[in-house]
Amino acid sequence: MTTIPQGAGAVRDQSEAATETTADAADPKLPPPVVWADERLGVAKGFGLFKKVFPDHWSFLLGEIAMYSLIICLITGTFLTFWFVPSMGHVIYDGSFVPLKGVGMSEAYASTLNISFDIKGGLLIRQLHHWAALLFIVGIALHVARVFFTGAFRKPREINWVIGTVLSLLACIEGFAGYSLPDDLLSGTGIRAMNGFMSSAPVIGTYLTFFVFGGQFPGELIIPRLYIAHVLLLPAILVGLFAVHIFLVFWHKHTQYPGPGRTNNNVVGFPLLPVYTAKAGGFFFIVFGVTALIAAVVTINPVWAYGPYDPGQVTAGSQPDFYMWFSDGALRLLPGWMEFSIFGVTFSPQIFLGSLVLLPLVWIILGAYPFVEQWITGDKREHHLLDRPRNAPVRTAVGAAAISMYLVLAVATINDIIAIKLHLSINDITVALRVLFFILPVIVFMVVKRLCLSLQRADRELVLHGTESGRIMRTPEGRFYEVHEELNEFDRWHLVQHEAQRPLSLTAGPDTDEYGVERPVGPLESMRRKLSEFYFKDRIEPVTPSELAAAHHHGEAEALPGGQARAIKESVERADETAGLRSDDRT
Amino acid sequence: MSEDQIAVHDPHAKPATYVEPEAADRFENPGLPPHRPRRADVDDDAAKRAERQVTTLFGLSILGTLGFIVAYFLVDPELRASVLVIGYVNLYHVILGLTLAMSLLGIGLGAVHWAKTIMPDTEVVEERHLQASDEEARNEAAGVLSQGYRSAQLHRRPMLLLTAGGALGLFALPLALQVAGGLGPLPGDALEHTVWRKGMRLMIDPSGTPITPEMVSQGSVIHVLPEGFVGESSHGEDGPSALEIMEAKANSSVLLVRLNPEQIKSQKQRDWGVDGIVAYSKICTHVGCPVALYERQTHHLLCPCHQSTFDMTDDCKVIFGPAKRPLPQLPITVEDGYLVAVDDFAEPIGPSYWERG
Numbered sequence: 018m019t020t021i022p023q024g025a026g027a028v029r030d031q032s033e034a035a036t037e038t039t040a041d042a043a044d045p046k047l048p049p050p051v052v053w054a055d056e057r058l059g060v061a062k063g064f065g066l067f068k069k070v071f072p073d074h075w076s077f078l079l080g081e082i083a084m085y086s087l088i089i090c091l092i093t094g095t096f097l098t099f100w101f102v103p104s105m106g107h108v109i110y111d112g113s114f115v116p117l118k119g120v121g122m123s124e125a126y127a128s129t130l131n132i133s134f135d136i137k138g139g140l141l142i143r144q145l146h147h148w149a150a151l152l153f154i155v156g157i158a159l160h161v162a163r164v165f166f167t168g169a170f171r172k173p174r175e176i177n178w179v180i181g182t183v184l185s186l187l188a189c190i191e192g193f194a195g196y197s198l199p200d201d202l203l204s205g206t207g208i209r210a211m212n213g214f215m216s217s218a219p220v221i222g223t224y225l226t227f228f229v230f231g232g233q234f235p236g237e238l239i240i241p242r243l244y245i246a247h248v249l250l251l252p253a254i255l256v257g258l259f260a261v262h263i264f265l266v267f268w269h270k271h272t273q274y275p276g277p278g279r280t281n282n283n284v285v286g287f288p289l290l291p292v293y294t295a296k297a298g299g300f301f302f303i304v305f306g307v308t309a310l311i312a313a314v315v316t317i318n319p320v321w322a323y324g325p326y327d328p329g330q331v332t333a334g335s336q337p338d339f340y341m342w343f344s345d346g347a348l349r350l351l352p353g354w355m356e357f358s359i360f361g362v363t364f365s366p367q368i369f370l371g372s373l374v375l376l377p378l379v380w381i382i383l384g385a386y387p388f389v390e391q392w393i394t395g396d397k398r399e400h401h402l403l404d405r406p407r408n409a410p411v412r413t414a415v416g417a418a419a420i421s422m423y424l425v426l427a428v429a430t431i432n433d434i435i436a437i438k439l440h441l442s443i444n445d446i447t448v449a450l451r452v453l454f455f456i457l458p459v460i461v462f463m464v465v466k467r468l469c470l471s472l473q474r475a476d477r478e479l480v481l482h483g484t485e486s487g488r489i490m491r492t493p494e495g496r497f498y499e500v501h502e503e504l505n506e507f508d509r510w511h512l513v514q515h516e517a518q519r520p521l522s523l524t525a526g527p528d529t530d531e532y533g534v535e536r537p538v539g540p541l542e543s544m545r546r547k548l549s550e551f552y553f554k555d556r557i558e559p560v561t562p563s564e565l566a567a568a569h570h571h572g573e574a575e576a577l578p579g580g581q582a583r584a585i586k587e588s589v590e591r592a593d594e595t596a597g598l599r600s601d602d603r604t
Numbered sequence: 605m606s607e608d609q610i611a612v613h614d615p616h617a618k619p620a621t622y623v624e625p626e627a628a629d630r631f632e633n634p635g636l637p638p639h640r641p642r643r644a645d646v647d648d649d650a651a652k653r654a655e656r657q658v659t660t661l662f663g664l665s666i667l668g669t670l671g672f673i674v675a676y677f678l679v680d681p682e683l684r685a686s687v688l689v690i691g692y693v694n695l696y697h698v699i700l701g702l703t704l705a706m707s708l709l710g711i712g713l714g715a716v717h718w719a720k721t722i723m724p725d726t727e728v729v730e731e732r733h734l735q736a737s738d739e740e741a742r743n744e745a746a747g748v749l750s751q752g753y754r755s756a757q758l759h760r761r762p763m764l765l766l767t768a769g770g771a772l773g774l775f776a777l778p779l780a781l782q783v784a785g786g787l788g789p790l791p792g793d794a795l796e797h798t799v800w801r802k803g804m805r806l807m808i809d810p811s812g813t814p815i816t817p818e819m820v821s822q823g824s825v826i827h828v829l830p831e832g833f834v835g836e837s838s839h840g841e842d843g844p845s846a847l848e849i850m851e852a853k854a855n856s857s858v859l860l861v862r863l864n865p866e867q868i869k870s871q872k873q874r875d876w877g878v879d880g881i882v883a884y885s886k887i888c889t890h891v892g893c894p895v896a897l898y899e900r901q902t903h904h905l906l907c908p909c910h911q912s913t914f915d916m917t918d919d920c921k922v923i924f925g926p927a928k929r930p931l932p933q934l935p936i937t938v939e940d941g942y943l944v945a946v947d948d949f950a951e952p953i954g955p956s957y958w959e960r961g
């Protein structure tokens with residue numbers, strides 16, 4: 018066993034101690050500006066914050082992507098307001114984009130053309146803004162998935178999860194509002210559809226549209242109203258909630274992945290100063306830089322190609338930005354026969370289900386999930402260690418099934434494009450997708466759950482039998498076997514640290530009393546029991562020390578006292594002698 | 605925070621009801637693995653190399669920034685060229701974007717590389733404590749609350765709380781009423797009418813020429829707007845405003861098609877047309893996109909938004925997709941040789957709504 022110096026700092030200290038022992042390092046002083054600020058604000062007291070520790074993992078960057086793209090959107094969006102005119106007033110275009118010269122259009126559209134063609138670098142800022150907005154929503158979606166699949170939403174972070182879901186909904190609405198502002202043919206068609214959704218609302222539909230649009234469609238008010246929502250109302254709420262979201266991350270201290278030395282009572286990682294400042298600060302510039310790179314070379318939303326909005330015209334293959342695809346797809350899949358009239362009023366569920374109901378519903382289910390899961394497990398403990406997705410098979414499978422439903426709806430949005438590209442009938446595709454919407458989640462659920470259980474079994478296998486070393490040995494009796502190498506205790510810990518959640522029937526006692534008579538349980542409680550069975554009936558328990566010992570010694574060697582890691586470690590060091598027995602037996 | 609409080613929240617501890625007989629039979633957390641120094645920690649040359657890489661990246665950023673400024677002034681904004689992979693582009697835009705990206709990426713990559721190679725990579729452990737306050741703090745908080753409650757005399761005069769609650773609950777209503785009430789007019793019967801009137805000529809959109817029956821050939825589709833809202837006639841002093849034109853386009857756009865009268869299935873459809881020439885609202889009864897795709901062979905109208913398909917020969921009934929209602933037909937006739945409307949649509953056009961019945 019070689020000794021390894023503890024820490025880079027130690028190594029450096031050894032080498033540097035002799036050469037540079039400056040007075041500075043020995044007796045640090047606050048720089049004068051900080052002293053000035055401290056005398057007025059007491060800032061020095063808060064410098065402990067810089068020592069705060071953050072765990073490191075690539076998946077934690079997904080939320081950072083969202084955060085940084087929000088900042089990019091705020092910066093570039095502010096620039097755009099200097100030139101954009103949020104008015105539906107009619108003008109004749111007279112800018113430098115020749116194909117549209119002399120065409121009548123709204124001031125909003127004309128000023129967007131102006132930004133794109135006559136303001137130096139304006140197109141770059143516009144494209145940065147649009148790409149950053151897409152990245153914002155992609156970042157949020159991936160971040161939500163990360164938090165969901167690792168169980169980071171569990172107590173005590175339920176509130177922050179709810180805030181996060183609200184943020185993600187607002188992000189989509191904010192995106193839609195911004196997308197609508199240029200008043201080009203494509204976005205105008207989107208607004209027209211929005212008008213249609215609103216009128217489908219039972220009872221209040223027409224009032225809703227007349228109040229939002231300030232009268233009949235299209236009116237002259239929708240662009241100014243969407244504008245103020247897009248640049249003031251929604252950003253204010255977004256930034257406010259986002260500040261709370263980040264504050265709570267500090268307050269709770271970041272979750273961490275399980276691993277050697279990581280427990281529920283600590284957080285292991287790097288301090289804010291200097292490592293995280295450099296890494297996170299640097300990552301902001303990387304995100305910004307990559308967005309600039311994309312904005313430089315990939316055109317997005319070329320509004321000049323669509324022409325100004327005209328309610329009598331439409332471009333074929335019109336799709337909204339991708340984050341609205343699922344709603345647009347739902348509108349394509351819901352069949353028209355759902356509409357009916359009764360007592361002189363009309364219900365159009367095929368419209369409001371796919372829009373007015375679907376959007377809030379998705380986010381309500383998302384926001385409620387932590388509370389539902391907690392109710393099912395009855396687990397009231399704090400959780401700061403993340404789950405590996407495979408160790409929560411049903412949660413992972415439920416998440417995957419939900420994503421598959423989302424994807425079916427999203428694909429439905431491009432059913433016309435698929436039909437053209439693959440020369441299929443659009444009707445067949447639509448019917449197939451309708452069926453798929455119900456069947457695919459079930460299949461995905463079953464497959465993913467099985468996959469998680471198999472992965473857990475593979476983990477067990479690895480712990481019990483080690484890795485194949487590639488060395489073939491021959492026993493004195495002439496039999497061959499491959500030497501298996503035991504995992505070291507650090508690698509093993511990853512695979513055995515979790516606990517397998519058990520169903521309530523095991524943990525809360527049986528449903529019958531000692532005479533075999535069923536205990537009376539209310540309908541809610543019995544549903545809870547059923548859900549608990551559904552979640553935790555099939556499970557793989559992690560390897561225990563005695564199981565490992567048993568596998569090790571083929572059941573005949575000395576038994577290890579339970580929980581005695583030391584003894585295990587010794588036996589690990591004797592792995593080679595025993596490997597033969599074990600592997601031989603398996604052949 | 606006392607030692608045993610944390611112990612209770614050990615990851616392997618179970619709530620009181622949780623019975624796990626073999627709870628003791630678990631592996632122990634082996635603790636942090638030994639730290640392995642990086643090349644730059646032990647090899648001075650490697651450290652110097654890392655430093656050079658970081659300074660180079662920061663240097664590139666400065667170059668990018670300067671490049672942007674120079675390009676901003678010196679490159680011709682109209683410069684266009686074909687660029688490999690990207691295609692034909694505005695080169696000015698691309699140069700600005702690339703230099704900006706260089707300026708930003710230089711800083712970002714430099715800082716991250718610095719953190720990864722030169723800054724310490726020894727993991728630091730910070731304690732974590734339960735979120736919940738301890739009993740003492742909770743009791744104190746309860747004391748503060750009850751002290752405030754009692755000193756405000758709420759325990760003796762409950763009407764104070766009730767009326768204060770009522771007033772606070774209601775005070776926002778006037779503001780809400782003002783904003784909601786002022787947002788828009790009441791719909792009234794606005795959705796039941798379009799601008800079509802008896803005797804109004806059908807005009808080609810966008811040229812604004814009136815249409816004779818001979819101009820409508822079999823298999824072609826003509827986009828139509830009402831007289832006065834398109835072409836020359838709409839520009840006059842007392843013509844409609846830009847807003848009125850937009851609204852007319854949104855509710856009075858019509859498609860004109862000539863069918864073989866034999867193919868037409870309903871008598872009403874034949875009666876409301878002229879020798880097989882029929883006019884239908886162009887506004888989809890789903891959520892209102894213009895139904896713009898006409899298939900000659902099948903006489904199907906397809907809405908590009910969500911693919912509702914309407915059968916022209918069967919009074920524009922829906923044969924597929926999310927729309928429910930047929931497109932409303934505009935009754936037309938011939939006056940002075942030109943096609944004119946007999947009346948407005950008999951039913952509301954466009955998306956369904958509650959009061960439509």
Ligand code: FES
Nearest residue numbers: 888890891907910
């Ligand atoms: S608007 Fe025509 S199908 Fe939806």
